[in-house]
Amino acid sequence: MKPRELRNLGIPKGDLTKLAGRLLAEAHRRGMKKAKARDKLKAVVSAPADYLADEDFGPLAEALSSPGSHDAKSSFIERESPAPWRQWGQDLEIESVRQMANACRLPVAVAGALMPDAHLGYGLPIGGVLATDNAVIPYAVGVDIACRMKITVLDLPAQLIRAEPDRLVSAIEEETRFGIGAQFRGRDKRQHEVLDEDWSICDMTWQNKDRAWDQLGTSGSGNHFVEFGMLSLEQPELGLKEGRYLALMSHSGSRGVGAQVAGYYSRLAMDLHPELPKELRHLAWLDLDTEAGQEYWQAMNLMGRYASANHALIHRHIAKALKATIIAEVENHHNFAWKETHLVPAADDTGGLEEREVIVHRKGATPAGEGVLGVIPGSMADPAYIVRGKGSEASLRSCSHGAGRVMSRTKARSSFTWSAVKKLLKEREVMLISAGLDEVPGVYKNIDAVMAQQSDLVEIVAKFEPRIVKMAPAGERAED
Secondary structure, eight states, X not given: OOHXXXXXXXXXXXXXXXXXXXXXXXXXXXXXXXXXXXXXHHHHHHOGGGXXXXXXXXXXXXXXXXXXXXXXXXXXXXXXXXXXXXXXXXXXXXXXXXXXXXXXXXXXXXXXXXXXXXXXXXXXXXXXXXXXXXXXXXXXXXXXXXXXXXEEEESSOTXXXXXXXXXXXXXXXXXXXXXTTOOOOGGGOOOOGGGGSOOOSSHHHHHTHHHHHHHTTOBOSTTOEEEEEEEEESSOBTTBOSXXXXXEEEEEOOHHHHHHHHHHHHHHHHHHOTTSOGGGGGGOOEEXXXXXXXXHHHHHHHHHHHHHHHHHHHXXXXXXXXXXXXXXXXXXXXXXXXXXXXXEEXXXXXXXXXXXXXXXXXXXXXXXXXXXXXXXXXXXXXXXXXXXXXXXTTTTSEEESSSOBXXXXXXXXXXXXXXXXXXXXXXXXXXXXEOOGGGSGGGBOOHXXXXXXXXXTEEEEEEEEEEEEEEXXXXXXXXX
8 A cells, every 4th residue: 555545544644654554564465455454454543442452453553542643752651760781891982872871761671781892883882782571672683683703623733824824815715705795606505404494484584595595604794704813722621722723713694684684674663663762763672472573583593593504604614625624613693682581670660680581682792691602803903702701690691792893984994094004914913815994903992901891791711813814805885
């Protein structure tokens, strides 16, 4: 139905028209005929209170029943007091702090935390952690759903980096692809059991399955990378003896299909919550007891398995090209939502605490449950760390996902020159295959300072020093 037809049925112009259109599309996809949909919409407009529990148009009925439904902002009711949250790190970008505070105003918010690498994002800041009550916020997961880190240790001598760098460069160049639309073609297309899963969860996953196959085993643009480096263990860890090892580290996510899922359900959530004020619009949520909420949840988890498959194939194929064996590995998501049990403010608002299940969004934040291993990178010329979580409830068992940016990509391109950057890379013994000027070391915080600011959240297990780095070539649009 066109917006004009919806208005003719009595649906007010603006956000309510958009909401009705979205719900209609969902109803049509489930098989509802146009005539039946039109009749039902007329009935909802005539008596919205009778259709509040309707599986097709309940959200519209609720919006129409709300006081001031013609002025959506007037119906927003936030928490009486913000959900509690804590901040790690000093001198954080003021806008990211404001975003975290705003997120804790949501009626579904339970608790929050802001990591020391925080910077401005959409809705929830990068480095933001938010626990909600039976609701998932697509933009609090992120556009690159299930973006993740992976480190593998190879059974090749660490000296290979200096002795045969061309061999390692060749393995990266031949076995990876980078950037927007990057894919493997023909007989080079990768195979993984994730393709055998059910991709008919929703239109976005089903329609993009072939695209997902094409991009399987590839990396994105922006801050995504594949690199070789030296992994140092000061004591036995990861099933290895103390010493220095050749390791491979990657950073990437769910590629084009993940972006499609994120975009669709973010728009749907915003249409379902037209009452949200401008500063909270990107924090619109989907209730998990609704069809839309369950669809997104299942799609998000599929994207998690797909992102993990991308990394598995990158590491598997590079190891095979080098005739090497993987002897240890660590990986984790940092753009995801999990169902977890936490000690949080009681649901009855009595001021006490209780253990209950919540949905924990970690947007650019790493899980750091007690004993849980994770990877926190620095920059192309700074160390990354394998860490073990300490299980801090104050941070919702989370830590940073990296060093954190200190400037925009536009500012970076006008602030640095390749001649100065190359001098720094040479000093640090880093061979850069490709990257954009907006990803040079100077755009990031000092990783060791960030690690010091979260020493109560994680302990360092191993140190990774980058030596051969590949990112998307300059000119690629950022996906992170």
